[in-house]
Amino acid sequence: MCEEKHWNSSQLRRYDLQFEQIPRIHYTDPKIDELISANKPVVITGSNIIKTARDHWTPEYLEQNLGVAGHTVFSSKTHKFKYFDDSKISKNNLNGIEFIPPTRKCKMRMGEFMKKLREWKPGNDRLYLQQPLNNTVGPLIVEDFAHFDWEYVNKRQAKHNWGPLTSNLLLISQEGNVTPCHYDEQQNFFGQAYGYKRCILFPPSDFECLYPHPVFHPHDRQSMVDFDRPDYVKFPKFGNAKGCETVVEPGDVLYIPIYWWHHIESLMRGGPTVSVNFWFKGGPTSLSYPLKDHQKVSITRNVEKMLLEVLQDPKEVGPLLRSMVMGRYS
Numbered sequence: 001m002c003e004e005k006h007w008n009s010s011q012l013r014r015y016d017l018q019f020e021q022i023p024r025i026h027y028t029d030p031k032i033d034e035l036i037s038a039n040k041p042v043v044i045t046g047s048n049i050i051k052t053a054r055d056h057w058t059p060e061y062l063e064q065n066l067g068v069a070g071h072t073v074f075s076s077k078t079h080k081f082k083y084f085d086d087s088k089i090s091k092n093n094l095n096g097i098e099f100i101p102p103t104r105k106c107k108m109r110m111g112e113f114m115k116k117l118r119e120w121k122p123g124n125d126r127l128y129l130q131q132p133l134n135n136t137v138g139p140l141i142v143e144d145f146a147h148f149d150w151e152y153v154n155k156r157q158a159k160h161n162w163g164p165l166t167s168n169l170l171l172i173s174q175e176g177n178v179t180p181c182h183y184d185e186q187q188n189f190f191g192q193a194y195g196y197k198r199c200i201l202f203p204p205s206d207f208e209c210l211y212p213h214p215v216f217h218p219h220d221r222q223s224m225v226d227f228d229r230p231d232y233v234k235f236p237k238f239g240n241a242k243g244c245e246t247v248v249e250p251g252d253v254l255y256i257p258i259y260w261w262h263h264i265e266s267l268m269r270g271g272p273t274v275s276v277n278f279w280f281k282g283g284p285t286s287l288s289y290p291l292k293d294h295q296k297v298s299i300t301r302n303v304e305k306m307l308l309e310v311l312q313d314p315k316e317v318g319p320l321l322r323s324m325v326m327g328r329y330s
């Protein structure tokens with residue numbers, strides 16, 4: 001039966017890369033757990049994981065029920081919302097390295113946020129509400145949240161030895177917004193409640209093609225490559241990245257494995273989107289050989305942290321690593 005499509009490819013941004021499709025599998029199919037065990041992405045379809053959000057969480061419903069507290073809203077002069085850790089902006093940490101925050105963070109009531117979205121004109125700052133669900137939300141949201149299929153989620157968490165659930169982030173995006181390519185150190189069930197989002201994922205083994213900022217940098221874990229205008233001189237291996245993609249629709253839950261790179265965009269001309277993610281700490285990892293790719297990424301992070309700790313000056317880390325490797329390990 002041909003599925004009715006609610007979007008077309010002109011709503012996707014163009015990049016220089018080709019992508020495989022991420023498999024879409026019904027939640028009752030045991031293949032789901034096979035892929036999660038293998039730390040591979042999969043779109044879980046037809047489940048009740050976030051059914052109450054899929055049924056109720058339109059932007060208008062959220063405007064009525066999210067509560068009167070101020071919510072965390074990012075604003076950007078471009079369509080990109082590149083995350084940065086403001087605790088890493090301190091003078092001595094950057095040691096003269098210039099950093100210009102690409103977005104501004106503020107607290108905004110839902111009514112004001114929705115009004116600005118309705119009145120948005122090209123040239124205005126773009127907005128992206130990103131708020132952990134907590135006890136400030138209204139009773140109907142609490143009710144919907146309580147009726148997520150926690151049994152299904154908790155079973156996966158236990159079966160795959162994930163750590164504790166750390167947060168559920170509510171994401172309300174303007175059409176066309178992009179969260180640029182980055183990885184998180186958490187397992188993620190990414191639930192799509194309203195609208196359509198294109199998700200491009202790359203395995204941890206693409207580390208060399210995606211050039212993450214140094215660990216001490218505020219953009220730690222974020223790719224240095226601008227997907228809209230890749231600099232192939234600075235990032236010559238970017239063209240070798242082997243990504244996979246999907247467009248998640250209301251009710252879908254995309255499993256984004258820990259340390260997998262992901263770039264997520266709300267479709268252009270697709271209206272606002274609403275997502276809710278489930279971030280879990282990674283489970284206890286025993287160093288079994290051969291090491292998994294994400295374990296190697298974790299090891300490089302520890303090496304960078306240790307070197308910075310002992311060298312103090314971030315500008316000395318590169319030269320020391322080069323002197324260690326060039327002509328000896330290269």
Ligand SMILES: CCC[C@@H](CC(=O)O)C(=O)C(=O)O
Pocket residue numbers: 130169171178179184188190262264265275277
């Ligand atoms: C702040 C989190 C944003 C989200 C991507 C997106 O929906 O724009 C993501 O990267 C994640 O769920 O890990």
Ligand SMILES: [Zn+2]
Pocket residue numbers: 182183184262
């Ligand atoms: Zn992420």
